Ligand SMILES: C=C1C[C@]23C[C@@]1(O)CC[C@H]2[C@@]12CC[C@H](O)[C@@](C)(C(=O)O1)[C@H]2[C@@H]3C(=O)O
């Protein structure tokens with residue numbers, strides 16, 4: 001029973017041209033590995049105002065400086081994270097034809113993705129497979145895959161965690177009613193969960209990426225990764241490797257917070273590089289608003305024009321389908 005998507009077959013048939021300059025260097029041997037700023041969330045409920053303020057300050061600074069940080073004492077227990085990973089392994093172990101039946105072209109739900117069927121060159125191709133699940137359809141996903149309630153349990157706890165971080169970041173933007181706005185517009189059912197699997201990739205396919213460079217289509221993303229490593233991000237104009245921390249969850253700013261905060265917080269480009277020997281797993285939770293939500297800058301003059309989340313997603317889909325690549329925020333510059 002073959003579980004693997006035919007990545008090599010499709011990759012090798014794509015032209016090796018059009019490698020964007022921001023994709024260089026893909027060779028990781030010379031890159032330095034960094035630990036992301038580490039924030040201990042245990043201080044938020046310690047009862048000491050000073051500790052809480054310090055913790056909030058660290059979150060805000062990291063969101064401005066890095067666009068990425070990691071959190072410990074986040075309230076999601078180790079057992080839950082282990083259970084989620086086991087569930088994820090099982091889901092990807094299903095036969096390829098069963099997973100492929102859930103791909104966009106064959107099913108309106110479109111949970112399963114692999115490679116990038118719209119790629120026009122190897123630069124657009126991701127050496128990975130994913131279940132991209134709108135939280136509003138998670139019960140359909142469960143039925144289709146005969147899976148357990150673990151995914152839903154995880155969504156419940158991760159959405160509580162990210163709401164707290166979003167409020168801290170929004171509070172710092174000096175606007176009124178952000179708590180009501182977030183509570184009304186960013187509900188779990190408008191969010192997405194993406195399970196990623198990166199199969200080993202032969203070293204000779206040196207131009208392959210695990211996940212091509214992109215920014216996230218969200219306000220915020222919570223990333224759980226295993227200890228293999230491979231995530232890289234842009235820091236001060238250069239790619240750096242992120243050292244995995246098995247006890248931490250990674251949080252990053254997405255496009256919508258960058259636009260809302262008028263560039264105060266940065267939606268940073270990131271990518272995943274391939275590994276020749278071992279598979280890698282990660283789970284991303286995208287904290288997104290309802291489709292009709294207007295994303296409007298909190299200050300003037302604004303870098304980006306107002307847009308609805310629906311408009312933003314439609315533009316991305318159009319660009320991915322017509323060019324093989326996400327463009328994202330630059331499309332909405334004033
Ligand atoms: C081919 C692609 C799919 C993707 C956009 C991209 O060009 C590269 C990254 C993918 C990603 C990852 C984060 C989000 O899940 C996503 C919606 C996004 O904005 O970038 C997906 C895109 C997708 O699956 O359509």
Ligand SMILES: O=C(O)CCC(=O)C(=O)O
Nearest residue numbers: 194196225231272282284
């Ligand atoms: O697998 C990773 O480390 C990153 C995944 C990611 O960037 C995404 O799903 O948007």
Ligand SMILES: [Fe+2]
Nearest residue numbers: 214215216270
């Ligand atoms: Fe991402």
